[in-house]
Amino acid sequence: MSMDVAIDVHGLTKSFDGKRVVNNLTLQVSRGEIFGFLGPNGSGKTTSIRMLCGLLIPDAGSGRCLDYDVIRETAQIKREIGYMTQRFSLYEDLSVRENLDFVARIYGVPNRAKVVAAALERLGLAHRRDQLAGTLSGGWKQRLALAATTLHNPKLLLLDEPTAGVDPKARRDFWLAIHQLAAEGITVLVSTHYMDEAERCHRLAYLSYGQILTQGTPSEVAAGSGLATWIVTGTALMQLAETLQGLPGVAQVVPFGGALHVSGSDTAQLDAALEPFQSRSDLSWTRAEPSLEDVFIQLVSAAGERAA
Amino acid sequence: MKRFSLSRFFWSRFIAVALKEFIQMRRDRLTFAMMVGIPLMQLGLFGFAINTDPKHLPTAVINTDQSEFSRTFLASLKNSGYFDLVRVTESEAEANQLIASGAVQFVVNIPLGFSRDLLRAQHPTILVEADASDPSATSNAIAALNELARSALSHDLKGSASVAAGGANAIDLIIHRRYNPEGITQYNIVPGLMGVILTMTMIMMTGLAMTRERERGTMEHLLAMPVNPLEVMLGKIMPYIFVGYIQVLLTLLISTQVFHVPIQGSLWLLLVCVLLFIAANLSVGMLFSTIARNQMQAMQMTFFFFLPSMLLSGFMFPFRGMPVWAQHLGEVLPLTHFLRLVRGILLKGNGLMQTLPHLWPLLLFMLVVIAIGLKRFKRTLD
Ligand SMILES: Nc1ncnc2c1ncn2[C@@H]1O[C@H](COP(=O)(O)OP(=O)(O)O)[C@@H](O)[C@H]1O
Ligand SMILES: [Mg+2]
Numbered sequence: 001m002s003m004d005v006a007i008d009v010h011g012l013t014k015s016f017d018g019k020r021v022v023n024n025l026t027l028q029v030s031r032g033e034i035f036g037f038l039g040p041n042g043s044g045k046t047t048s049i050r051m052l053c054g055l056l057i058p059d060a061g062s063g064r065c066l067d068y069d070v071i072r073e074t075a076q077i078k079r080e081i082g083y084m085t086q087r088f089s090l091y092e093d094l095s096v097r098e099n100l101d102f103v104a105r106i107y108g109v110p111n112r113a114k115v116v117a118a119a120l121e122r123l124g125l126a127h128r129r130d131q132l133a134g135t136l137s138g139g140w141k142q143r144l145a146l147a148a149t150t151l152h153n154p155k156l157l158l159l160d161e162p163t164a165g166v167d168p169k170a171r172r173d174f175w176l177a178i179h180q181l182a183a184e185g186i187t188v189l190v191s192t193h194y195m196d197e198a199e200r201c202h203r204l205a206y207l208s209y210g211q212i213l214t215q216g217t218p219s220e221v222a223a224g225s226g227l228a229t230w231i232v233t234g235t236a237l238m239q240l241a242e243t244l245q246g247l248p249g250v251a252q253v254v255p256f257g258g259a260l261h262v263s264g265s266d267t268a269q270l271d272a273a274l275e276p277f278q279s280r281s282d283l284s285w286t287r288a289e290p291s292l293e294d295v296f297i298q299l300v301s302a303a304g305e306r307a308a
Numbered sequence: 309m310k311r312f313s314l315s316r317f318f319w320s321r322f323i324a325v326a327l328k329e330f331i332q333m334r335r336d337r338l339t340f341a342m343m344v345g346i347p348l349m350q351l352g353l354f355g356f357a358i359n360t361d362p363k364h365l366p367t368a369v370i371n372t373d374q375s376e377f378s379r380t381f382l383a384s385l386k387n388s389g390y391f392d393l394v395r396v397t398e399s400e401a402e403a404n405q406l407i408a409s410g411a412v413q414f415v416v417n418i419p420l421g422f423s424r425d426l427l428r429a430q431h432p433t434i435l436v437e438a439d440a441s442d443p444s445a446t447s448n449a450i451a452a453l454n455e456l457a458r459s460a461l462s463h464d465l466k467g468s469a470s471v472a473a474g475g476a477n478a479i480d481l482i483i484h485r486r487y488n489p490e491g492i493t494q495y496n497i498v499p500g501l502m503g504v505i506l507t508m509t510m511i512m513m514t515g516l517a518m519t520r521e522r523e524r525g526t527m528e529h530l531l532a533m534p535v536n537p538l539e540v541m542l543g544k545i546m547p548y549i550f551v552g553y554i555q556v557l558l559t560l561l562i563s564t565q566v567f568h569v570p571i572q573g574s575l576w577l578l579l580v581c582v583l584l585f586i587a588a589n590l591s592v593g594m595l596f597s598t599i600a601r602n603q604m605q606a607m608q609m610t611f612f613f614f615l616p617s618m619l620l621s622g623f624m625f626p627f628r629g630m631p632v633w634a635q636h637l638g639e640v641l642p643l644t645h646f647l648r649l650v651r652g653i654l655l656k657g658n659g660l661m662q663t664l665p666h667l668w669p670l671l672l673f674m675l676v677v678i679a680i681g682l683k684r685f686k687r688t689l690d
Contacts, residue, residue, distance in 0.1 A: 105324030
């Protein structure tokens, strides 16, 4: 396999108590790329990531992570990846510096004291170095966890919902940090259930009920959905939404701020259905690229219909 | 599964885990207080409250010989501290009733003609009935009695009848009691407590150490890092060896200063044996923590192991008094061997040669338990 591929797995499957939580996961992530792993809660993101780093043994499937076998060579994988768990998993009764020191020792990081001090400085944690990790706020815990995950210069970062429950400013800073790391050549696989974060990834996969529904670059995903979207602004939009909802060719009507996104997978049918409303003077219509959010909502409802 | 190998970073990782545990232990005030509090509490309870050298035992006296000699004998009974003369009667029936109901522990029967026989050097008999349903409760008092019989009257008899008595025991003492194979004394219990304390605290602390990681969610991060089970286990055991020694020194200090337990043998030999015993218990704790799903279960397992250790090791009951199957079970337990070691060294002054037969079972036990623990240690979250 090529040296440009960081993750290359096929058919990874995992069941808990007879319930299939990840089904036939096939995934390629290139080196240096920020790969988004999207999906609602319970869709199997965490389980998938745990299989990638050797924390769970897949029931079926195979593959390689950083050119090591995901089933047999987990010890080597662990040395070269950084895994940031969804739940804060550093020691709350250790101080910030003690936590980093512990991690650095475990990885056998050379010049430990210097590296830890530099990490504290870089992440703006220096003035909190002696604070117990348990007393940090959510955003600071996130930063600390990221620092701990990157101390040993991993080649691949697996970040499991790093921005969940973090305020918007901290979220933006966090994504900035991820992009900086990627610029240094580190591959980042980041899971999230915030759909707006999809646009910040180079490539992404959308997971639902343990199944990848789509993957590609954001524009590929949008184009691949075959979705046509109109944006409507005007008055009495909620009544309009109700009227449009049941029309043939209208797959979904979703309010976005002061506008409605009306989408359908058959352009002609959608246009025909909307024709009578487009002449109304109190409404203004524009054709638009479907947003990723439109695409995901469409995918999930389509998958739901198929399952039903 | 891969073999465990001592990699280049073994020491770094081992130290990482050990240091981390030290820091966490220091921050956990309650646990630390418990480490010191448990020895103090147990020594207090067993050393003072649960007194197996009971004194002031209620005693009834049947005295049909109202003489100077019998009064002297009774006075010395009282002065020994073991006997409280709660009832002096002439009725044998009443005395029997008292001992049967448990109102008195002893009945001392001084027969008619006691002083006359004494003066004629005819070795009068004093019959002592002991309620030995709790043998350890009476054994010391009985021992004191024997001594009294020898010495109590010697002063009174001096000059008058001592020649006639011929220097031998002036009185024949007949004691009715049950046989007690190993008289339990504080000397026996206090050193044994060292083992009991270590068993309880060492297993519990390590049992909790790992399950705590699981409950707090830190296990996931630990497992995702390149640290192997041996490094984690040894790293976690290390700080508790230190704690174990603090407990040992505390126990020794109290034993010798408060309870005046002698140290006949080598203190250094004892400290070496202690190391092995602590490590054996810590490995049991590690094993439990690989099985227990949460801290509650770890606690339960600790008690599951602790109870037979208390009961079958010879701490609570004389080892040779137990049924054979119980003795076999007891031979497996580390506490059994440690009790023999610590009593042997402290009380009998045993040296290395005499301790070896009890050292290797400890070592074997520990190696087996560590092996099982390593095998059971899960490297995944499955
Ligand atoms: N260890 C486990 N035992 C049983 N069920 C589990 C376990 N881990 C996850 N699950 C279940 O698997 C599903 C997917 O979980 P998860 O991978 O955590 O999803 P996500 O990270 O996308 O929220 C959920 O329904 C969850 O309840
Ligand atoms: Mg998750």
